Amino acid sequence: MTDDLEADLDLARRIADAADRVTLSRFRASDLQVDRKPDRTPVTDADVACEDEVRRLIAAERPDDAVLGEERGSSVEDPAARHWIVDPIDGTKNYSRGVPVFATLLALMSGREPVVGVVSAPALGRRWWAARGQGAFTSDVARGITAAPLSVSGVADLADAYVSTTDLDYWREIGTRDRWLALTEATWESRAFGDFHHHMLVAEGLMDAAVEPGASAWDLAAPAIVVREAGGRLTDFSGGERIDGGEALSTNGVLHDAVLGIIRP
Template sequence: MRSPGYSVVPTELADIARRVAERAAEHVRGRRGELFAPTGTRAVDDAVSAKSTPTDPVTVADTETEALVRELLRQERPDDEILGEEAGGSVAVPNGVRWVVDPIDGTVNFLYGIPAYAVSVAAQVDGRSVAGAVVDVARGVTYWAAVGEGAWAAGLGAADADPVRLSCNPITDVGLALVATGFAYSRERRVRQGALIGRLLPEVRDIRRVGAAAIDLCMVASGAVDAHVEHGLSPWDWAAGGLIAAEAGARVVLPPADSRSADGHATIAAAPGIADQFIATLDRIGACAALPD
């Protein structure tokens, strides 16, 4: 274990996160066609199992990809801790650097062949994300950020185009906001989330449910949506995307670094021109409070 005060360079960690996430995305992209039919859930034997509930799947590609990410990170940073969705790790905030990994965010989309799933890799120091990358696998777009250095994307246009610096939409009226959200796997929380969305929908332009929180947060950063709210995300869901959104100018409210999905904390990201209005609206309808299991 490294000492608590050892030096880290966020841009170097962001470079590592980007390289590792892009390599992992190559693996995910290749395995989709090997394990499943082009669309739908038809799969080879033993490709899919259930986790927390029957509606919460994990595929062999999830576990393979996390193993690959862990191997690549150990080659680059052998003394750092790793917290991953599949192989676990302590949520307690360590001294030094902790890598937070979601090998496939949007596994249900991956399972069905819906092109909205991502690899997310972030580096945290004292529980705060300082670098991270999210690769939208199907679209071939990489988003990344280092604290204080802005948020960037590559692959939005021509393959050889220069990286694009991201910024949130210049929106000022929450009534015109396009809002991304997501839902839990537990029936009880879904009931409460559905009621909250019913109260939010008349207050905004519309709601989008993409099915991958890391992508939602990057969409706030790129201006593909204006805001995001979701209850019950785990650190691997928001560690990279939350930083990318913040570095693009969004107001971001994150769960505690040692929280889990069961705690039900809200993750919020909003373009700066509507942030006050959006958070006030969420508070008025009761959506800022946690929804624990």
């Protein structure tokens, strides 16, 4: 790992520590404020406070870097330049209901590609991270693991695959529920772990594919590099290696084309 990349990963992990403190301090708080954005998705005061803290730390440590965040918008003038992408709380619906499956997602972009990514889920005691060309790793407080390497599964037959999506109803809303149902019929088992979690399960080799019919760049930047550095693939539904296509498929790589053959538009 280059010195610069190592320093950026170290910074990203320290920022994630600070983000964890913010999100945990408001998790299950009796006075948690929950509002709805124009797209009807929930946002809490913790989402905003967490992103503000992330932006403050980036400004202090990397004052020349721009930021794209879910709650505060973008200061990115040139998408081809170095910048950070942050989702302060991925899984806000869970967070607002007191479900511990939520995470802060932070990625450093070099142009349009993530080169550093951290996914931190403090209520689960879990974290996943990666840097370009250096592999992906995870920590697990409950199991006493501080840094274990990640590797995707070796499942090569779609009929043996364990797959996940986020919300079946969203497939209905966009008129493509038949594609998801076709995939479930072609595979061994399906679940709806959703959000960051199923992509991290792919990176750990516990799921074989995660299908996200609606996603933004801040949902995907950090998971993308973790999955890829664990040996998998994350693309849009056309197979494009991008995080801004509005959708995502992550797999162990071996099954990728087979899944695309079913869900591709």
